[in-house]
Amino acid sequence: MKEHDRLYEEAKESGNHCEVTAHYYSVMSNVIDTYFGGNFHFASPDSDDIYLEEALLRLHRKIGGKLELQEGVKCLDLGCGIGGVMRDLAPTKATLTGVTIAPNEEEIGFSFVYSKKIRILGNAEFSKMGISNCRIHAADICDMKCIVSNSQDAAYAIYSLKYLPKLDAVFKEVSRALKPGGKLAIYDLIKTPSYNEENLEHRKIVEGLEYACGMPSLHTAEEMQNAAEAVGLELIETVDFDEKNGRAYHYCFSQSALFMWLITSPFICNF
Incomplete structure (x- = not known):
């Protein structure tokens, strides 16, 4: 925690949170893989009997549906982590390219994707298996040199824009990467x-x-919305899932006695 505290204080002074974010996910990526199935974000379930894994899967499929992901469609995962969302969307057969700021997540992501039998684009190690639609790159989503301009039909950002003090650069990059008419x-x-x-x-x-x-x-x-419109992106739809589903975004966690005990336990508080 001392390293986290130091980096966080430095980020508050400089306004640049890249290093503390990368450190956080470098530390947490194995935990996220092992205990949260590769996805460390919240989702509001549409019924009381749904657990987090199913709520997240439904959320990811909704996003994939809105973006019309299918074979032949190229899509960016902005801030993909170790590839959990890509895993859930791989069956669409869209070409999914993930971008993560934590270099070790690229390695873990490939291992994770492989262990779950998810397809990896351009990886010679898997070409013999006919696996071809997911790949993770280590890069800054505000400066994606690995992504060709006007090459993507769609993009999604799940729990990643909150790490950016300013949104101008990322929306400019997304606008550059998307084809005319592309969706975010x-x-x-x-x-x-x-x-x-x-x-x-x-x-x-x-x-x-x-x-x-x-x-x-x-x-x-x-x-x-203002940052997106500044680069020519147009708002099509906005949804508050808490309101739509009648349950808070943290429902799957806050309804778990084990999770609530864990986050207040002396072990976690003193870590």
Whole structure:
């Protein structure tokens, strides 16, 4: 935690959270793989009897459906981590290219993808198996030199834009990478209009999240929309799944007695 604290304080001073984010995921990637099935984000389930894994799978499929992923479609996973979402969307047969800022996640991701029998694009080791539609690159999503301009039909960002202090650069890069008419889907934590900066409890919750994950100040939906429109992207649809499903985004976690005990245990608090 000392290293995390140091990097987080440096990030707050410099405004650049790349190093603390990369460190966080370098430390957490194996945990995310082992205990969270490769996906470390929340999803609001549409019924009480659904566990996190199924809620996430349904969310990912909804995103894939909105982006019309199918064979012949090229799609970017912005901030892909170790490839959990790519694993769930691989059956669409779309060509999925993941970008992660943590170099070790590229290696873990390939291993994870292989262990789950997910397809990897351009990997000679798997070409003999006829596996060909997923690949992970280690790069900054604000500067994706590995991605050719106007080459992607779609892109999605799941819990990744919250790590960027400013959104201009990433939307500019996405706009560059997408073909004319290409679609972008974003699923993220944001501050809602009801957030009150003067409310101590509100600030405590939000700042606790920001510290734990090495994030800058959370964005609002308006900030995201304005940054997207500034580079010519047009809003098609917005959905609040908490409202639509009638359950909070953290439902699958907060309803788990084991998880709630774990995050308040002395072991975690003193780590």
